[in-house]
Amino acid sequence: MIKRYIEKFKRDNRGSAIVVVMVAMAFIVILGSILLYLSLVNIQMKNLDRSGKANFYDAESVMNEVRADVQGVVSDAINQAYTDVLNQYNDYDDDDARETDFKKRFFEQLYTMPLDKEAKKGGTLFVADGSGYYPDQLAALIGDVQDAKVILTGSGNVFHAGDASYIKLVNVSVRYIDQKGFETAVSSDIRIEAPTLESVSATVTQSSMPNFTIIAQGDLAGASFSAGVTGSAYAGTVTVSGTGYQLAVSNSANFVCAGDVTAETGTVLSFSDDTALWAKGIILKNGSGFTMGGDAYIKNDLNLLGEGAAAVLGGRYFGYGNSSTDPDGSSSIIVNGLRTELDMSAIDTLVLAGRSFVDYGTQTENGSYVLMGQSVAVKSDQLAYLLPENCLSGVTNPYPYLEDYDSDPGNSVLQSLVLLDEEVVAGKTLADYGIAAEDILCMREIVGSEENGTRLIYFCMQFPTAENANAYFADYFTEHAEDIQKYLNIYCAEGYALDDDLSLGSAGGVYDTADDETGAFDLIGATGVPPTTLEAISDSFSNLCVTLSRADDGGDSGAATPYAYYVDDIQLKALGGSELYYHDGVVKAVASSGDYTVGSGTPDTVHVVIAAGNVTVSREFTGLIIAGGNVILKADVTADRAAVADALQALEYEVSENWYAYRFLNPEHIAPVNSSMDQSGDYGWNMNALVTYENWAKNAQ
Numbered sequence: 001m002i003k004r005y006i007e008k009f010k011r012d013n014r015g016s017a018i019v020v021v022m023v024a025m026a027f028i029v030i031l032g033s034i035l036l037y038l039s040l041v042n043i044q045m046k047n048l049d050r051s052g053k054a055n056f057y058d059a060e061s062v063m064n065e066v067r068a069d070v071q072g073v074v075s076d077a078i079n080q081a082y083t084d085v086l087n088q089y090n091d092y093d094d095d096d097a098r099e100t101d102f103k104k105r106f107f108e109q110l111y112t113m114p115l116d117k118e119a120k121k122g123g124t125l126f127v128a129d130g131s132g133y134y135p136d137q138l139a140a141l142i143g144d145v146q147d148a149k150v151i152l153t154g155s156g157n158v159f160h161a162g163d164a165s166y167i168k169l170v171n172v173s174v175r176y177i178d179q180k181g182f183e184t185a186v187s188s189d190i191r192i193e194a195p196t197l198e199s200v201s202a203t204v205t206q207s208s209m210p211n212f213t214i215i216a217q218g219d220l221a222g223a224s225f226s227a228g229v230t231g232s233a234y235a236g237t238v239t240v241s242g243t244g245y246q247l248a249v250s251n252s253a254n255f256v257c258a259g260d261v262t263a264e265t266g267t268v269l270s271f272s273d274d275t276a277l278w279a280k281g282i283i284l285k286n287g288s289g290f291t292m293g294g295d296a297y298i299k300n301d302l303n304l305l306g307e308g309a310a311a312v313l314g315g316r317y318f319g320y321g322n323s324s325t326d327p328d329g330s331s332s333i334i335v336n337g338l339r340t341e342l343d344m345s346a347i348d349t350l351v352l353a354g355r356s357f358v359d360y361g362t363q364t365e366n367g368s369y370v371l372m373g374q375s376v377a378v379k380s381d382q383l384a385y386l387l388p389e390n391c392l393s394g395v396t397n398p399y400p401y402l403e404d405y406d407s408d409p410g411n412s413v414l415q416s417l418v419l420l421d422e423e424v425v426a427g428k429t430l431a432d433y434g435i436a437a438e439d440i441l442c443m444r445e446i447v448g449s450e451e452n453g454t455r456l457i458y459f460c461m462q463f464p465t466a467e468n469a470n471a472y473f474a475d476y477f478t479e480h481a482e483d484i485q486k487y488l489n490i491y492c493a494e495g496y497a498l499d500d501d502l503s504l505g506s507a508g509g510v511y512d513t514a515d516d517e518t519g520a521f522d523l524i525g526a527t528g529v530p531p532t533t534l535e536a537i538s539d540s541f542s543n544l545c546v547t548l549s550r551a552d553d554g555g556d557s558g559a560a561t562p563y564a565y566y567v568d569d570i571q572l573k574a575l576g577g578s579e580l581y582y583h584d585g586v587v588k589a590v591a592s593s594g595d596y597t598v599g600s601g602t603p604d605t606v607h608v609v610i611a612a613g614n615v616t617v618s619r620e621f622t623g624l625i626i627a628g629g630n631v632i633l634k635a636d637v638t639a640d641r642a643a644v645a646d647a648l649q650a651l652e653y654e655v656s657e658n659w660y661a662y663r664f665l666n667p668e669h670i671a672p673v674n675s676s677m678d679q680s681g682d683y684g685w686n687m688n689a690l691v692t693y694e695n696w697a698k699n700a701q
Helices: 002-011 016-087 095-112 135-141 198-204 379-385 411-415 466-479 481-491 534-547 562-566 569-573 641-651 673-677
Strands: 148-154 158-160 166-178 183-193 212-223 227-230 232-241 246-250 255-263 268-271 276-284 289-292 295-298 302-304 310-319 333-335 341-352 357-359 369-371 376-378 399-401 423-425 440-447 454-461 496-498 503-506 578-583 586-592 596-598 608-611 615-617 624-627 631-633 652-656 659-662 691-698
Touching: 016 095, 016 135, 016 148, 016 166, 016 183, 016 691, 135 148, 212 227, 212 562, 232 246, 232 268, 255 268, 255 534, 276 289, 276 310, 276 534, 295 534, 302 310, 333 341, 411 440, 423 466, 534 562, 562 624, 578 641, 586 641, 596 608, 608 641, 615 624, 641 652
Parallel strands: 212 232, 212 624, 212 631, 227 246, 232 255, 246 268, 255 276, 268 289, 276 295, 276 302, 289 310, 295 310, 302 333, 310 341, 333 376, 341 496, 341 503, 586 608, 596 615, 608 624, 615 631
Antiparallel strands: 148 166, 158 166, 166 183, 183 691, 357 369, 399 454, 440 454, 578 586, 652 659
């Protein structure tokens, strides 16, 4: 029975389809669930990856912000170092010295440069000596990050390249944790390359002008007013007039006068100990005064011309003119006035490369000047160079003649009257001093009118060598000491002082050193004298009188003055009046085709004045005045390079794409300072190239 049911069950397959369907459905459900789960996981992974990438990018953006902050400090350091080098650009020996100093100044500024925002530890990124950096300073500069936490850390160490070409902030690390808990850490060294001047050397060589406060093609005049000049200045001549008034110069790296600096009756010229004076000569008239505390480079003479004139010299005095034929190029100190004062007791170094000349007037046959033996001379000293009458046969010295010029005996006849073997001084003859008959100059002078004046001929000794002249000078002043003292009492009533410890170099003697070895001297060998030569000083003066730079001679510009070198005079005169120029909505500069007065009508924001004519300064002024004529000072003026550079931007205009120029200025000699700082150009500094990442890592352990 049971067997029969089993057989029957085997033959009956009803319901199997349902089982198959249920099994298949179960499989499909399981497979669908798996697929759905995998899709969910994939979505979750993509979301996780997307969030991770976003978190990484956020962390990277914070690191880039840190880098940008570092770039800001680097940019500020470059700007300051660049300005410092510009201020003395042409004083460097060569490009290598300039480049080395620029990099040195860059790192000095970098280590002490304050950050843009307030931070800790004094507000600087670096330890003052550059031995480390402050990570928390960088952290303080990070801007606000919404719904996230940023942690900046660092080793604080700075790696210095052995050749000083770069430094690295070691292991700056940023951890970024967002509101969902995603966290990414990025770390890197930040490398800072030392900038170079190579890309901007073409424009920085034109940088001397903004350092000056006055450039006057004509006269710099202090007329009936006391005034001060703080900073460098240039003028064709300098004149102070008006009894009781003075011109005081201070903090002037180069106060340059192409001609003479003159103190008229009763006025005072003073130059502080932080000033360098460059001038052709100095003339002091009746009752005037001259005080020098710094360095004076004088091509010709310091001439105490007037009665009661006084000169007080301190610091270092370099009379570098050494011509033996041109009195304008031979440096000495001349006392021509009565009751004068010449005080050199406070001077450190006195160099007089030239000697004094006697001027016997213009009505002469062979010139009017006779070279004397000494470098410091009193008016009466010229008597020493007149040939004694015992050395002449039958005529006096001077020798008057009333005949017409046609009957002038002539030099050869007059020289035949010279007795070479007669004693001239100290038991010595003319021959003992190397003088031959043809060395006697016969100088002609008319006393009185041309028609009715007396014709005089002076017999003057001319020595073949400086040694001969100095030997005669010493002998004469030893033998005639009482007479010389008498004249000194008249001409130098207030005293003649020379410090015993003075470092002295002179072509001719001075009274206190009459027994010393004189003659030709080596300027480099004089104690306290800078390592230079007479020729180098002369070249520096010539260059300053054109480019305002000691090292730049102006090339083939053909300009004779700084005004001609820097100013486009044709463009300026075409202006047809005065015009104000603005930068960022503020008036900064004034240009005039004629005269201009800096007065109450001139805005205080004006720091550059350019005029083709005269400029009168009737109120205090800070900045640069350029005049094609005279500058008349009735108030103080002060140099300010930064203010001038800013004001010059008011004159800036675009000539063509990425090329700028200043109105009224020669673009070949003064280019816009800011154009060389343009980050987008090919000639500036690229911050992205100077500040880079090195050893970048993500989530490094």
